[in-house]
Amino acid sequence: MYLRSTPRRNKDGSVVRYLQLAHNAWDPATKRSKVQVIYNFGRDDASSREALVRLVASAIKSLDPDQILAAAADGLEFVDSRPLGGVWVLDGLWRELEIDKTFQRMRVDGGLDASAERVLFALVANRALASSPDLSAARWVNEDVFIEDLPATTEDACHRVAGWLCEVSHKLEEEVFHRVVDRLDLEVDLLFFESSREGPRPARGSSQDAGGSEKLKGAGKSGFSCVGPPRTGHEPRESVIGMAATRTGVPLRVWSWPGCTDDAEMIRQAKDEMKGWTLSRVIWTADRACPAAANRFALHQDDDHHYIIGEKLRSGTAEADAALSRQGRYQRVAANLRVKEVHIAVDERFVICCDAKTAQQDAETRAGLVEELAELIDDTDRLSFAERTDLHMEISARPEMYRYLRVTTSGLLRIDVKAVKTEENLDGKYLVRTTDLELPAEEIALGYMHLRTLESGWRDLLADLRPIWSRGETSVRAHLMLTWLATLLVRIAENRTGLPWPRLQRELDRIKLGTFAARAGILRQRTEITEEQRDLLAALALTPPPRILQIIPASR
Numbered sequence: 001m002y003l004r005s006t007p008r009r010n011k012d013g014s015v016v017r018y019l020q021l022a023h024n025a026w027d028p029a030t031k032r033s034k035v036q037v038i039y040n041f042g043r044d045d046a047s048s049r050e051a052l053v054r055l056v057a058s059a060i061k062s063l064d065p066d067q068i069l070a071a072a073a074d075g076l077e078f079v080d081s082r083p084l085g086g087v088w089v090l091d092g093l094w095r096e097l098e099i100d101k102t103f104q105r106m107r108v109d110g111g112l113d114a115s116a117e118r119v120l121f122a123l124v125a126n127r128a129l130a131s132s133p134d135l136s137a138a139r140w141v142n143e144d145v146f147i148e149d150l151p152a153t154t155e156d157a158c159h160r161v162a163g164w165l166c167e168v169s170h171k172l173e174e175e176v177f178h179r180v181v182d183r184l185d186l187e188v189d190l191l192f193f194e195s196s197r198e199g200p201r202p203a204r205g206s207s208q209d210a211g212g213s214e215k216l217k218g219a220g221k222s223g224f225s226c227v228g229p230p231r232t233g234h235e236p237r238e239s240v241i242g243m244a245a246t247r248t249g250v251p252l253r254v255w256s257w258p259g260c261t262d263d264a265e266m267i268r269q270a271k272d273e274m275k276g277w278t279l280s281r282v283i284w285t286a287d288r289a290c291p292a293a294a295n296r297f298a299l300h301q302d303d304d305h306h307y308i309i310g311e312k313l314r315s316g317t318a319e320a321d322a323a324l325s326r327q328g329r330y331q332r333v334a335a336n337l338r339v340k341e342v343h344i345a346v347d348e349r350f351v352i353c354c355d356a357k358t359a360q361q362d363a364e365t366r367a368g369l370v371e372e373l374a375e376l377i378d379d380t381d382r383l384s385f386a387e388r389t390d391l392h393m394e395i396s397a398r399p400e401m402y403r404y405l406r407v408t409t410s411g412l413l414r415i416d417v418k419a420v421k422t423e424e425n426l427d428g429k430y431l432v433r434t435t436d437l438e439l440p441a442e443e444i445a446l447g448y449m450h451l452r453t454l455e456s457g458w459r460d461l462l463a464d465l466r467p468i469w470s471r472g473e474t475s476v477r478a479h480l481m482l483t484w485l486a487t488l489l490v491r492i493a494e495n496r497t498g499l500p501w502p503r504l505q506r507e508l509d510r511i512k513l514g515t516f517a518a519r520a521g522i523l524r525q526r527t528e529i530t531e532e533q534r535d536l537l538a539a540l541a542l543t544p545p546p547r548i549l550q551i552i553p554a555s556r
Contacts, residue, residue: 003052004035005044017044019052076523080515082146084526084545085508085533090125091148092542093489097183102175106168112161118150119161127486129505146513146524146549162478169481170273173253176488180252184492241480242270247443249450250491254484256476283308283436285451306436310448313352313429323350323431330354331441339445351432353445359428366423369401370415377405377413385411454491497539507533513549524550 001023008016019041027034041048094100103117125147126137138155141147165172242255257266285308313320323342330338336356344350376395380388388411396402406416432448490501497504512527529544537544
C-alpha cells in the first residue's frame with residue numbers, strides 16, 4: 001500500500017496533481033500487476049496534506065517504535081555514537097598552529113607514510129582527552145572517538161610515530177615555537193622557565209594515595225616518574241622535568257633529565273639551548289624544592305636573566321617569617337589572586353600571593369585531616385600509655401596530619417586548636433622572591449601563578465600514565481613530547497575561554513557524533529549544538545562541525 005500522486009493537465013496548460021491511496025493487486029486474467037485505488041484524497045493542496053497527517057498520526061499508534069523507525073528511515077540503522085567536540089577543538093587548534101603542515105614537511109625525511117601526521121595528532125589528543133598508555137591509544141582511536149582522516153590505526157603505527165617524534169624533537173620544538181608565536185601573537189619578550197624534581201607517586205586507590213587511616217606509614221611524595229625498572233616492587237627513580245612558557249602559561253619547550261642531574265648543570269644546558277630564541281628576557285622560576293643559594297646564583301649568572309622562586313609561608317625560613325611580620329594591604333590583581341609586596345632585602349623583591357581557589361582547597365583538605373584525626377584519637381583516653389604511644393608514632397608518619405596533634409603532659413592525645421588556627425591564616429598564601437627589580441608585582445604574581453596552573457595541568461595529563469615503565473631515554477622523550485603538545489593545545493583553549501580544561505572538555509564532549517547505516521551507505525551526523533557550546537566554539541575562534549560530517553556510499 002502506498003500514496004500515489006497523479007497529474008492532470010487543464011485546458012489552459014496548467015498541471016494539477018491528485019493524491020490517492022493505492023496498492024498493487026495481481027490480475028490473474030492479464031497475468032500482471034494492476035493498480036487499485038483504495039481512497040481518493042483529492043487535489044494535492046493544504047487540506048489534503050492535513051488529512052494525510054491525521055491519517056499517519058492515527059496509524060502509528062498501532063506500531064512499535066522500531067517499526068516506525070524502520071518505515072521512516074527505509075532501513076536506516078543507528079549503529080554508533082562517539083564524543084566529537086573535544087577532538088574537533090584540538091584538531092582545529094592543531095591546524096590553526098599549522099603543526100600538521102610542519103610535521104608533514106618533516107615526516108618525509110623520516111620515511112613515514114602520509115597517515116603519520118594523523119596518528120601523531122591522535123596520540124596528542126589521547127593525552128588531552130583520555131591519558132591512556134600507548135598500548136591502548138590505538139584502541140581509543142578505533143573504538144572511542146572519531147578522528148578525521150584516521151578511521152583506524154595500530155599499536156605499531158603509534159610506536160613508530162612516537163619513536164620518530166623523539167628523533168626530531170628539538171627541530172619540532174623550534175618550528176612549533178615560531179608557529180605559535182606568529183599565529184597567536186604571543187608576548188615572548190619575557191619567557192618563564194620552570195623545573196620540578198619529582199619522585200615516585202603512589203598508585204591510585206592505594207592507602208598512600210587516598211590518605212586512609214588504616215595504613216598511616218609510608219605516604220610517598222606526589223610526582224611523576226620517567227625512568228624506572230620494569231619489575232614490580234622496584235620504585236622508579238626520581239626525574240627532573242623543565243618547561244619554558246610564556247607569561248600566560250603557554251608551554252613552548254620541554255626538557256627532561258635523570259633525577260641525579262645537578263640543578264646548576266640543568267640550568268646551564270637550558271640556557272645554552274635557548275640562546276637562539278631571540279628573547280630579550282628570561283625569568284627562571286622554581287618552587288621551594290630549589291631554594292639553595294648556589295642554585296639561585298646559577299639562575300642569576302647572566303645579567304639579563306632573573307629568577308622567581310616561590311615557597312609556602314609555612315616553610316619556616318627567615319624570609320617567610322620576616323614576610324609574615326610585615327603589615328600592609330593586599331591588592332587584587334585577578335579574580336582569585338591578591339598580592340602584597342614586602343621589603344625584606346635590597347637585592348631581592350618579595351611578594352606575598354594569596355590565591356582564593358588554593359585557599360579553599362587548603363581549607364577543605366585541613367578539615368578532612370582534622371576530622372580524620374579526631375576519629376583516630378576519639379576515646380583513646382581509656383587506652384594504656386603504651387597503646388597511645390604506638391598510635392602517636394603511627395600518626396607521626398603522616399606529617400600533614402601530625403601538625404594538628406597535641407600531646408598533653410599526661411600523654412593524652414588532643415586536637416591542637418592553636419595549630420589549626422595558625423594554618424587557617426596561611427591558606428592559599430605563597431611567598432614569591434625575585435631578583436628582577438623592575439617587573440611589576442602584579443606580573444611577578446601572575447607569571448608565577450600561570451606556571452603553577454601549567455604544572456598542575458601537566459600533572460593531570462600525566463596522572464593516568466604513571467609510572468612510565470621506560471624502555472630507555474627515547475621512550476621517555478616521546479612521552480614528554482606528546483604531553484607537551486597536548487598541554488600546548490589545552491593551555492591555548494583555557495586562555496581563550498577562561499575555563500579549566502576538565503570543565504571545557506566535559507561540555508564539548510556533549511557534542512556527539514552518531515553513525516547511521518543504511519542500504520545506500522553510512523552517514524555520520526552530529527547532535528544539535530547548544531547555545532553554550534556555540535559560545536565556547538566562538539571564543540576558541542573555531543567553526544562548529546558540520547551537521548552531516550561524513551557520507552560513505554555503499555560499495556557496489
